[in-house]
């Protein structure tokens with residue numbers, strides 16, 4: 040029997056605006072409701088380089104951040120029944136809210152809340168599976184909250200109150216249509232497929248080269264964000280479906296997208312505007328605008344009941360596909376720089 044004691048290492052942020060430094064880290068311990076994952080792959084999100092550049096959301100220095108992992112369960116917390124040592128899992132990590140370094144993904148071992156993890160089927164590689172966790176939780180937060188919460192001081196979360204994704208085939212139809220702006224982004228892709236799996240129709244706005252991706256995810260209509268007639272085409276597409284218009288999930292949420300959002304909502308009689316960043320403040324009374332905050336217990340039933348069987352059947356697709364930046368924690372810094380430069384329809388992944 041091996042007596043080797045595992046050692047942890049992490050890509051540490053010691054000061055905002057400086058490169059990550061790979062070094063030793065304490066070995067995490069699983070508390071109640073937690074597992075420790077030996078990471079095989081971690082994925083990069085735009086949030087990560089905001090945290091690195093400006094120190095936003097960093098509560099404890101030096102910091103280990105990063106939002107999602109795939110790997111093998113190394114330890115389970117007391118009374119944890121869903122997982123056992125050796126299970127292959129994906130999970131959403133919560134350093135963003137806890138501030139604890141052991142909850143950051145950019146390490147060899149990370150604590151993951153058991154309620155934000157799921158078994159990864161054997162046939163799916165860690166590199167493929169790791170594109171799911173953060174986007175999944177963001178999508179559930181965008182679509183299924185029933186009561187608005189607080190995203191930032193003075194900024195409410197959206198509360199669209201839509202059903203969870205269903206494993207039924209065919210999915211029970213819901214007589215509703217939602218527009219997804221930025222349908223080829225990681226979060227926009229997941230909102231598209233989760234909304235479709237909840238029975239909605241999706242009309243999406245992407246770059247022209249990514250129409251096929253959005254259609255694979257189930258969008259009924261896809262329109263080019265660079266098309267000068269994009270607003271009119273989206274409005275026409277929503278009208279032609281003849282369902283109730285829920286509103287827009289805007290994964291991009293910039294000064295470029297907000298005028299389009301407002302024009303679409305105006306022509307379709309108002310609705311929700313669920314944004315990935317603080318929403319515009321000048322919306323009319325018939326628009327309910329909010330910003331998602333992608334860590335919420337509302338996602339627990341989806342993690343527990345939906346993710347593994349949906350991955351198994353292919354209903355939950357691992358899209359957009361990963362781009363592997365390199366192997367080893369040293370590559371996290373390079374991956375952050377690539378993410379900041381911008382990606383199209385892919386998720387940057389570092390193998391460990």
Ligand SMILES: NC(=O)c1ccc[n+]([C@@H]2O[C@H](COP(=O)([O-])OP(=O)(O)OC[C@H]3O[C@@H](n4cnc5c(N)ncnc54)[C@H](OP(=O)(O)O)[C@@H]3O)[C@@H](O)[C@H]2O)c1
Nearest residue numbers: 085221223224225226245246249264315331332333383384
């Ligand atoms: N508030 C929260 O809790 C939360 C959670 C997660 C993410 N976010 C934020 O949500 C945003 C998206 O994150 P992500 O990881 O999904 O991003 P991402 O995958 O890195 O986004 C890349 C995609 O953005 C698309 N895009 C860029 N400009 C566009 C435009 N004008 N119209 C339509 N699509 C456009 C590109 O589409 P094409 O290549 O097709 O042109 C590209 O595929 C980030 O700003 C992130 O910080 C917020």
